[in-house]
Amino acid sequence: MKRITIYDVAKEASVSLATVSRVINGSEVVREDTRMKVQEAIEKLGYKPNAIAQGLALQKTTTIAFVIPEASFFYTGQIINGLIDVAKIYNYNMVLHTTTEGISATSDIIETIIKSRVDGVVIFNDKLDKDEITTLTNYDVPIVVIGNRISDNNICSVYVDYETLIYDYATRYYDAGKKDIALIEDRKNPAMIEQLQHGLQRVYKDHGETFKNFVKIPKEYRSSYEYLKEYFKTNKHDLIVTYRDSQAMAVLNTAKELGIKIPEDMELVCVLDSKYNAMARPQISGFKIPDYDLGAVSMRIMTKMLQEGEKDGYNRETELSYVYTARETTK
Amino acid sequence: MKRITIYDVAKEASVSLATVSRVINGSEVVREDTRMKVQEAIEKLGYKPNAIAQGLALQKTTTIAFVIPEASFFYTGQIINGLIDVAKIYNYNMVLHTTTEGISATSDIIETIIKSRVDGVVIFNDKLDKDEITTLTNYDVPIVVIGNRISDNNICSVYVDYETLIYDYATRYYDAGKKDIALIEDRKNPAMIEQLQHGLQRVYKDHGETFKNFVKIPKEYRSSYEYLKEYFKTNKHDLIVTYRDSQAMAVLNTAKELGIKIPEDMELVCVLDSKYNAMARPQISGFKIPDYDLGAVSMRIMTKMLQEGEKDGYNRETELSYVYTARETTK
DNA sequence: GTGAAAGCGCTAACAT
DNA sequence: ATGTTAGCGCTTTCAC
Numbered sequence: 221m222k223r224i225t226i227y228d229v230a231k232e233a234s235v236s237l238a239t240v241s242r243v244i245n246g247s248e249v250v251r252e253d254t255r256m257k258v259q260e261a262i263e264k265l266g267y268k269p270n271a272i273a274q275g276l277a278l279q280k281t282t283t284i285a286f287v288i289p290e291a292s293f294f295y296t297g298q299i300i301n302g303l304i305d306v307a308k309i310y311n312y313n314m315v316l317h318t319t320t321e322g323i324s325a326t327s328d329i330i331e332t333i334i335k336s337r338v339d340g341v342v343i344f345n346d347k348l349d350k351d352e353i354t355t356l357t358n359y360d361v362p363i364v365v366i367g368n369r370i371s372d373n374n375i376c377s378v379y380v381d382y383e384t385l386i387y388d389y390a391t392r393y394y395d396a397g398k399k400d401i402a403l404i405e406d407r408k409n410p411a412m413i414e415q416l417q418h419g420l421q422r423v424y425k426d427h428g429e430t431f432k433n434f435v436k437i438p439k440e441y442r443s444s445y446e447y448l449k450e451y452f453k454t455n456k457h458d459l460i461v462t463y464r465d466s467q468a469m470a471v472l473n474t475a476k477e478l479g480i481k482i483p484e485d486m487e488l489v490c491v492l493d494s495k496y497n498a499m500a501r502p503q504i505s506g507f508k509i510p511d512y513d514l515g516a517v518s519m520r521i522m523t524k525m526l527q528e529g530e531k532d533g534y535n536r537e538t539e540l541s542y543v544y545t546a547r548e549t550t551k
Numbered sequence: 552m553k554r555i556t557i558y559d560v561a562k563e564a565s566v567s568l569a570t571v572s573r574v575i576n577g578s579e580v581v582r583e584d585t586r587m588k589v590q591e592a593i594e595k596l597g598y599k600p601n602a603i604a605q606g607l608a609l610q611k612t613t614t615i616a617f618v619i620p621e622a623s624f625f626y627t628g629q630i631i632n633g634l635i636d637v638a639k640i641y642n643y644n645m646v647l648h649t650t651t652e653g654i655s656a657t658s659d660i661i662e663t664i665i666k667s668r669v670d671g672v673v674i675f676n677d678k679l680d681k682d683e684i685t686t687l688t689n690y691d692v693p694i695v696v697i698g699n700r701i702s703d704n705n706i707c708s709v710y711v712d713y714e715t716l717i718y719d720y721a722t723r724y725y726d727a728g729k730k731d732i733a734l735i736e737d738r739k740n741p742a743m744i745e746q747l748q749h750g751l752q753r754v755y756k757d758h759g760e761t762f763k764n765f766v767k768i769p770k771e772y773r774s775s776y777e778y779l780k781e782y783f784k785t786n787k788h789d790l791i792v793t794y795r796d797s798q799a800m801a802v803l804n805t806a807k808e809l810g811i812k813i814p815e816d817m818e819l820v821c822v823l824d825s826k827y828n829a830m831a832r833p834q835i836s837g838f839k840i841p842d843y844d845l846g847a848v849s850m851r852i853m854t855k856m857l858q859e860g861e862k863d864g865y866n867r868e869t870e871l872s873y874v875y876t877a878r879e880t881t882k
Numbered sequence: 883g884t885g886a887a888a889g890c891g892c893t894a895a896c897a898t
Numbered sequence: 899a900t901g902t903t904a905g906c907g908c909t910t911t912c913a914c
Contacts, residue, residue: 273907604891
């Protein structure tokens with residue numbers, strides 16, 4: 221099947237290809253009757269402009285690259301939805317790249333991204349360090365980073381301040397005399413855990429103490445659950461902080477099995493709230509993180525960065541807020 | 552910052568652009584010393600071939616479009632991971648499109664896909680009907696459909712046979728005298744539910760009876776949970792079948808609240824297994840659906856479709872199997 | 883208001 | 899083994 225081109229349309233409508241181009245791009249200077257003629261030819265032939273050729277001629281692709289570690293979690297999906305919805309409104313396409321360990325190094329991905337001449341790139345990545353982002357800076361393509369507070373000439377970021385989140389929350393506990401607060405490690409989200417750690421450290425430091433209850437999951441344990449079953453046999457705290465729902469549920473289950481009453485004996489909060497927290501029994505308290513908005517806002521900022529004129533229409537760093545939902549695992 | 556092109560490299564290396572092109576594409580006919588010369592020039596200038604221009608010249612984009620309803624569920628993410636991992640191995644890029652209701656009609660998406668001249672499209676969609684897929688057929692781009700058994704000239708499909716899955720499973724219950732089997736509706740996955748319904752209908756038909764226990768969630772209820780709380784006050788069955796984990800958990804919670812013992816009074820199986828099923832108490836039995844493989848296999852088939860020579864190296868329809876995991880909600 | 887022609891950056895015959 | 903040249907499909911001056 222022959223791909224029909226702008227030439228075919230031009231011939232069909234007995235005009236030059238320049239005129240067809242003008243019609244496609246909604247140029248005002250075309251006379252109404254020729255516009256109709258061209259429009260008809262387009263319909264008749266079922267012509268679809270070749271975005272690749274347009275990209276070449278215009279030196280832009282109207283495409284944004286999105287890089288994520290893996291598309292595994294529910295909230296990653298939500299971020300993607302946010303990004304895509306806004307991208308659509310502004311007629312951008314999205315290409316998706318993932319930094320699966322073993323299968324593709326970040327440098328390879330950057331390579332492909334540069335080659336594909338996208339207009340911008342949005343990065344959501346726990347592991348991507350500043351060096352790698354700096355590499356991207358060299359190609360002077362606009363970048364929006366989701367999750368980490370970072371900014372530069374053509375780098376913006378959209379994030380939630382987990383450090384302050386947990387600082388504020390834990391401080392209330394500390395001040396109420398519940399000073400024994402523990403944080404469960406999450407190997408899959410090291411960057412987030414680090415932020416939480418910093419927040420808790422500040423709480424203790426404020427009172428001249430040191431935060432010590434960082435519960436690491438030893439490598440030999442297949443899951444947090446396996447280890448926690450051991451851990452809680454000999455440990456108990458006033459408040460347990462986890463990052464993901466599945467870890468909170470692991471705490472819930474082990475506690476029940478060991479006869480630790482939640483929230484009476486021990487309280488539990490899951491930073492990253494999810495529908496599963498509400499389905500657990502007792503229902504797990506958590507913070508509603510605006511995952512969809514993280515995506516949507518990022519893309520909106522990207523579109524602004526891409527508009528020459530709007531150079532000052534956006535902030536380099538955008539902090540998104542969260543809402544605490546008290547459920548049954550906290551008093 | 553001036554984008555440096557193949558011409559710049561040619562000039563730098565004092566060769567023609569054809570030679571540079573040959574080096575880039577690993578042509579064998581280039582003498583070693585000139586290859587080195589060119590390679591050096593490429594390094595020095597930091598040249599990256601423009602994939603857009605390559606696409607134009609080669610009439611192919613090495614890009615696959617992927618269409619999903621929404622990136623919300625965990626398994627959608629897994630499918631994406633499978634797709635991407637394989638896509639990477641074969642050096643394909645992926646563009647992601649979603650059919651968010653309200654924001655973008657499927658026809659618009661098809662429009663953009665066609666314009667972007669992707670080499671193939673993978674579709675995972677409950678709602679996309681055959682008409683829409685047929686529209687794509689007109690543009691003779693290779694298509695792989697995930698989830699539904701469907702095939703045509705340039706359409707392949709990869710799927711799990713939910714009908715047979717539940718038919719086999721429910722038959723065992725029926726034959727054991729547990730004839731009261733109910734299926735919970737899932738508005739978000741109508742196509743899957745339909746398959747399950749067909750399977751159960753066959754079970755009853757085999758015995759000259761009619762399957763009636765399809766539990767619809769009335770529109771006025773915000774969630775399955777809200778309705779099920781009412782439903783189970785006056786209803787009880789031998790076996791409850793749900794599609795997603797969250798619905799199974801809703802059944803679990805309402806049952807517990809109403810004093811219905813699971814699995815003693817009523818058994819429960821969740822077709823689409825997830826880690827949350829294992830975290831629930833009692834743990835929910837389910838089928839391990841190979842979500843990652845659905846993606847991976849689909850992309851593998853796509854690469855085969857794209858290879859001219861390999862016309863017969865793949866099946867039009869590929870059925871993937873599942874593994875049943877008995878846990879605590881079934882006897 | 884419309885057409886002719888020069889690119890956009892690259893590949894692939896075809897020459898040499 | 900390397901260079902020349904004609905596209906790939908489109909946009910955009912610049913003439914008319």
